[in-house]
Amino acid sequence: MKATLFELPITTSDGEYIAHYSEKGLAELDFPNLDGLIAPKPNKSGRAVSSKSIPTQILKWHRAATDALRKMLAGREPKEFPPLDWSGKTKFQKSVWQAMLKIPLGKTKSYGEIAAAIRNPKAVRAVGGACGANPIPVLVPCHRVLAANKKLGGFSSGLDRKRDLLARENVQYNA
DNA sequence: CACTCGATCAGCG
DNA sequence: CGCTGATCGAGTG
Numbered sequence: 001m002k003a004t005l006f007e008l009p010i011t012t013s014d015g016e017y018i019a020h021y022s023e024k025g026l027a028e029l030d031f032p033n034l035d036g037l038i039a040p041k042p043n044k045s046g047r048a049v050s051s052k053s054i055p056t057q058i059l060k061w062h063r064a065a066t067d068a069l070r071k072m073l074a075g076r077e078p079k080e081f082p083p084l085d086w087s088g089k090t091k092f093q094k095s096v097w098q099a100m101l102k103i104p105l106g107k108t109k110s111y112g113e114i115a116a117a118i119r120n121p122k123a124v125r126a127v128g129g130a131c132g133a134n135p136i137p138v139l140v141p142c143h144r145v146l147a148a149n150k151k152l153g154g155f156s157s158g159l160d161r162k163r164d165l166l167a168r169e170n171v172q173y174n175a
Numbered sequence: 176c177a178c179t180c181g182a183t184c185a186g187c188g
Numbered sequence: 189c190g191c192t193g194a195t196c197g198a199g200t201g
Binding site (some may be wrong): 127131132159 | 181183185
Binding site (some may be wrong): 090092093115120122123124125126127130131133 | 194195196197198
């Protein structure tokens with residue numbers, strides 16, 4: 001029911017991410033289709049988003065999101081974030097994501113540490129589930145969460161992406 | 176409500 | 189290294 005109102009592309013060095021906005025902020029961010037490997041290019045390419053039809057509010061958020069995403073991908077600290085719309089998500093998930101936002105660039109935490117941070121130390125596996133449900137990857141740094149032994153753990157959108165993102169932040173982990 | 180499945184983890188052999 | 193049990197949230201019927 002929380003329909004996404006606008007979907008705008010963000011072109012990065014990695015390809016075209018798609019940002020979804022609701023009336024409350026950025027609600028979802030999609031990874032680029034695997035570098036044209038499989039993606040035959042959206043043939044509905046002519047989705048001409050005349051910027052005229054987009055509320056200035058959304059455009060403002062989009063500028064912030066674009067800047068933040070590009071900075072993140074370059075391994076830098078974003079200077080400003082758009083508001084994130086987590087409506088419709090559970091309290092547990094929101095608390096997990098909020099905890100992830102606090103992981104500084106270049107650092108990592110384990111699923112267990114996140115669980116402890118949100119005062120639910122036994123919910124380790126549930127934390128993993130919440131990470132996978134994260135609608136705004138990269139910006140909400142789910143990639144900075146590793147397994148307790150500093151091994152990679154998993155990543156719903158592909159471990160390669162996780163490796164890649166970590167590499168840009170010069171994060172070390174166990175093979 | 177009952178059951179299943181995970182991006183877990185510590186313990187043990 | 190591999191196996192196991194404990195445990196929690198979410199999804200399904």
